[in-house]
Amino acid sequence: MLDERHQSDSLLAAFPDAALVLDTTQDKVVALNAAAATLFGVDMASDRALRFSGFLGAALAKFVVFVEEVDHRGECWTRDVPLTTLDGRPLRCEIRARGVPDVAGCLLLSFTDLDAFDKRTQIAEAAELHRAGLLEWKRAETFFAELERQNQLILNAAGEGIYGVNADGKTTFVNRAAQEMLGWTTQDLLGKDIHSMIHHHHLNGEIYPSQQCPIYRSFRFEQVHRIEDEVFWRKDGKPIRVEYVSTPIYDQKVLAGAVVIFRDITERKEGERKLREALDEVAALRDRLEQENEYLQEAISSERAHHDIIGSSPAIRQVVTRIDLVAGTDATVLITGEAGTGKALVATEIHKASPRSRRPLIHFKCGSVAPEDVEAALFGHVRGAGPNAARDKPGKLELAHGGSLFLDDVEELPFEIQGKLLHALQKSTVTRVGDTREKPLDIRVIAATTHAPTDTRSGNRIREDLYLFLNVFPISCMPLRDRLEDIPLLAAHLLKLACRRHGRPVPVLTERVVQQMQAYHWPGNVRELHNVIERAAIVSRDRKLVLELGGGGQVASPTNASVRTEAEMQEMMRRNIIAALRETGGRVSGASGAAALLDVQPTTLYSRIKSLGIDRSAIQP
């Protein structure tokens, strides 16, 4: 029995809840475990005879009802019986009770401290909540990490360079394209002032203060900027041309920085530059062609192409010899002579016989352009260089590149232009008005002046240094009055051309007409002769040449030049008779014969033919 008692005490002690055995008949606590002692504030060592009613206070009646219910049901529980500790502190408990088998009036009571239980429940619930919150947080973290990864993938897959800056201008992220374009890595740039690393200078070398930078204005003043052409500087110091958009970014409506999306347009700009250059080149070529065409038209209309140098005088022979000597070289030639003596013709012949003949001879009459326009005419201009400079235009120097430049009446050039011209010719470069770029020049210069060299220098018409530069190889064209023996040949040649042009039969130059021409002093030289013949070709009828010389046909007062030797007169007559015979196909007499043309008797003509030794072979053309 003792053993049994000991066993039940041990079971009671091991019971986790507060529990006790109550003898209801004597209101006596037979046994209680440590948890019950703690709950009720009982000292197990000293409090030996414990009455259960000591824990009930005013609730004894409720407890009696409860005991009766236990009796009736065998076991029961209640939360309606308020308890107190030994020292009177109220306890809120759930009481469970069951009768002890075979011991009448004995109950086993267990107590659950409801306040402690509620506390545990709260802790359990809090723990539960905490666990659930952690899980939620983990899920959110994973979600955002995935989002971030996706965003990074998108940012890195973008072809445009993208970087972000915070409100202090410090880099917050850089995508892959930006790293590749700039050569800087994310590590290089993150947290650094990106303006000072990639945007510090303009392309022209000027410093670019960050306060002037549109990106700065984006994250400072909330402005969106779209810039079409600026430079970013690579890590290796090379610039890349970029277009970009900088947009402010906000964090909860607060300006947090800016995002910059940029594109490398270096290649595009280079392409545009090349295209512009090509178009300029095309425009220059077009201008050049237009001018060359103008030149050719002029050349054709002046019939210079059909002219050779006519004349057999020693002066003309010397001119021809000197042309032959100089044509094959690149030497500068200075042609002197009065107006109309054939200076332009000589220049043309030099060019035609030179290795440059495949390129044009550009003829510039220095006095034909207003002094203020001479510079642009010679050197060309760029668009906007003057009120009339609507587009780029090459000057005569450029047009003559590869060919020859004929500076006619060079003494008419304004003095300061002479200096500039000399500079360009010596340096073999040309710079258009309004431009700074020099272009190489490969030209041969032929100049002409109506002033004798000594006059020009003393009269200061040509700068001495330019004169020295030009006068490498002088050629002098003699006035027509000083080489009268050339008149019959020149007159016959010009008459043939004029008649062909006007569709007229060629009249015969009679000896009298030739003498008349040779007696004239020809102030306008060959040009005047050309005009006189032109008029004659128009007014002459019936093959008789009607000559209208300047000054009302006056024969010039005799000068030394108009006196002919007998031999010269004979030669002149001989040529005239041959010309007449050629015109009439060898017929001497009759209305269409040479005698009629020459206005002499046929018998006279026959005797002259004989005395001058003119035979059939002489009249073959």
Ligand SMILES: Nc1ncnc2c1ncn2[C@@H]1O[C@H](COP(=O)(O)OP(=O)(O)OP(=O)(O)O)[C@@H](O)[C@H]1O
């Ligand atoms: N020896 C010549 N043979 C043939 N034609 C000539 C000769 N000399 C001059 N002419 C002709 O005379 C005209 C005037 O010649 P050119 O224009 O060469 O003279 P210029 O000395 O250059 O005159 P300017 O100084 O007034 O410009 C042209 O039609 C030219 O072909």
